[in-house]
Amino acid sequence: MKKDRKVVLDTETTGMNFTGCFYENHRIIEIGAVEIINNHITGNNFHSYIFPERSIDKNAFKIHGISSNFLSCKPKFSEIIVPFLTYLDNSDLIIHNAKFDIGFINYELSMLKLNVKNISENCNIIDTLSMARKIFPGKKNTLDSLCTRYKIDITNRTIHSAIYDAKLLAKVYIFMTNFQKSLPIFDNNVFENYLSKKAYSKHARSKILLATEHESISHKNYLKYMMNISGKCIWLTE
Incomplete structure (x- = not known):
């Protein structure tokens, strides 16, 4: 069977630039990625903190709690780029609000002046925010909202974390893609088989x-x- 490999990705940054490109002059400080193969989370994750070579905005620190002092001994982006791109190879990228993370990654790549194409040219990008807006039009579709909607435990999400949020988004994506399939309600045998799939949450089954x-x-x-x-x-x- 052909291996369907997807990578769920999230980043944390030093802040945002609200005048023009939101990533310009800001840097990535954490990358978290979770591998999904054939709709199963494998546990083969990529995670790295990154020394940004600049200070962290106070508002950004309130969101992720990552300090400049903590990052002072971490590798630079140039030091993790090879294992990072190797990890992404041969995969679809799943990101919530992809424009934000892709913008930052491409900005980091441009500063390295390497012969590396933009991430969006190397990988197929799947934006779960766009997906959620189609599935739940008019509703709040933040990661927290989607986790609550799919009954995914977020009690430990007191601050943002790239690797923790990527793990949550991986679960959300599996629910979202299964729920998009039409239910074969006119064939009881097929319907029972559908409900028996591991990816389909026990919370979604209605007791008759x-x-x-x-x-x-x-x-x-x-x-x-x-x-x-x-x-x-x-x-x-x-």
């Missing part, structure tokens, strides 16, 4: 409660009673 014999008898007696008092003909089925 059938009426007891006593409840069925009570219901029929009620219909007979209503027929008598209304004078209308009500057909009863056995």
Whole structure:
């Protein structure tokens, strides 16, 4: 069977530039990536903190809690680029709000002045934010909102973390892609097989409660009673 390899990716940065390109003059400080093969999370992850060679904005620090002092002994982007690009090779990239992360990665690549194409030219980019807006139009589609919607535990997500958020997004993506498939409701055998797939959450299965014999008898007696008092003909089925 052909291996369907996808990489779920997230980054944390020193901040954002709100005048022009949001990535210009800011740097990536953490990359987290999670591998999915044939719709299963493999555990083969890529994770690295990065020394950005500049300070971190106060507002950015409030979001991810990563300090300049912590990063002072971490590798530069140029030192992790080879293993990073090797990890991404032969995969689709899954990113929430892809424009943000792809912009930062391409900016980092441009500063290295290497003969490396933009990430979007090397990888097929799948933006889960765009997907979510089509599946849940008019609703809030942040990562937190999607996790809550799919009953994915986010109690430990007190601050942003590239690797932790990539792990959450990997679970979200599996739910999103399974839910997009049409349900074969007219074929019970196929439907049962669909529900039995591991990727389909137990939370998505609806429990069907059938009426007891006593409840069925009570219901029929009620219909007979209503027929008598209304004078209308009500057909009863056995």
